[in-house]
Amino acid sequence: MRRVILPHHISDDPAPAGGVLRDFAGRSMGTSWSVRLVAAPTVTVSHLQQGLQQQLDSVVAEMSHWESDSNLGRFNRAPAGSWHDLPPAFFDVLSFALDVARASGGACDPCAGTLVNLWGFGPHGRFDHPDFIAPTLDAIASARAQLAAARKDMQLVPAPARRAFQPGGIELDLSAVAKGYGVDRLAYYLKSQGIDHFVVEVGGELRGAGVKPDGQPLWVALEQVEQGQQGSNDELVLALHGLAVATSGDYRRYFERDGKRYAHTIDPRSGLPISNGLASVTVVHAQCMAADAWSTALTVLGRVDGLALAERQGLAARFVERTIDHGHVTYHEYLSTHLRSMLDE
Structure with a gap:
């Protein structure tokens, strides 16, 4: 069965x-990006390729933890007790992530x-390298204690200063929000160029506006954990x-060790990869930065606490929980009230 999600407000x-x-x-952030737009046949759009790539290059130059010379990389290596002026976009994204x-x-x-x-999910000591060894509980406890101590002293000074204090021991990682911001950045750029009908995508995160030439919305299917996953076979499509x-x-x-899967999403509260039975969380939002960050947070919280927070925040969220019984895998879907209200039933 094909289910349809529609926005509450549709522009004419x-x-x-x-x-x-x-x-x-093109390529950026270790993944691919794509844009499909609608333009009048007389409008020249060839310059957009370079402009779009430049937008993402700017995000990488400021916020990548993979690039040692990025603004973020320099902050992470900075000495304890130092203040740093941050570019406006970097400051805003970091502030939102902290919120x-x-x-x-x-x-x-x-x-x-x-x-x-x-x-092993950062730029060094990767999990897929042959010499990788998973951290011990003592190493995790030590890292958590150091983070807790440094976290108390980290400070941000808002605009117009836009400064951040490195107390020592803080390593920023904006991977749960920067890709979504990159999607938003492409959307803002297209708008600035007079393009109002488009869909943009970076590594599977999407944002859209307007309609196709035939007046139909830009449809996308919500990502499934597995093709033909039992218990959640219905296709769920969104008018982007x-x-x-x-x-x-x-x-x-x-990665897997001794038959156990260790997911790349780490729960900062425990220092361990998540193991709460959630296979995926999808969030629909006006901003991709918000959808990106909230989908990660809700995944870490788990289905019960995550769904409760989604309700409090008014988030349109879809949770897919995996259960395994004697080797038989089943998926169960749970929708927040806000997402359920968008279903065209």
Whole structure:
């Protein structure tokens, strides 16, 4: 069965007369990006390829923990007790990530890069290298204690200063929010170029606006954990009209030891990879940055606590829980009230 999710507000702005679809694509943030837009046949759009790539290059230059010379990389290496002027975009993204950390009780913390690195999901000591050894409980406890101590002293000074204090021991990791912000950045750029009908995507996170030349919305299918997954076979499609969508899942990056799966999503509260039975969480939101961050936070919290927080925050969220009984895998879907209200039933 095909189920449809519709936005609460639909613009009646039509696509350009005689509009045609144009496609652009590239690489950034260790993944691919793509843009499909509608433009009048007389409008020149060839310059957009370079402009779109530059937007993402700017995000990487400021916020990548993979690039040692990024603003984030320099902050992470800075001496204890130092203040740093941050670019406006970096400051805003970090501030938002810290807001989500507070609202989620620390389930998604941009300051927890040390824990991510311990488990081999950062830029060094990777889990897929042959010499990787999973951290001991003592090493995890030590990293958590150091993080807790440093976290108390970290400070941000808002605009116009936009400064951050490195107390020592803070390693920022914005991977739960920067990709979503990159999607938003592409959308803002297209708007600035007079393009109002488009869908943009970075590594599977999407945002759309307007309609196709035939007046139909830009449809996308919500990501499934597995093709033909039992217990959640219904296709769920979203009209990507003024909305963004992001999914966090334990099936994207992980490693296995002694028959146990260790997901790349780390719970900063315990210092351990999540193991709460959630296979994925999808969040639909006006901003992809928010959808990205909240999907991670809700995944860490688990189905019960995550769904409760989604209700309190008014988030449109879909939880897919995996149960295994004697080797038989079943998936169960749970929708927040806000997402359920968007179903066209």
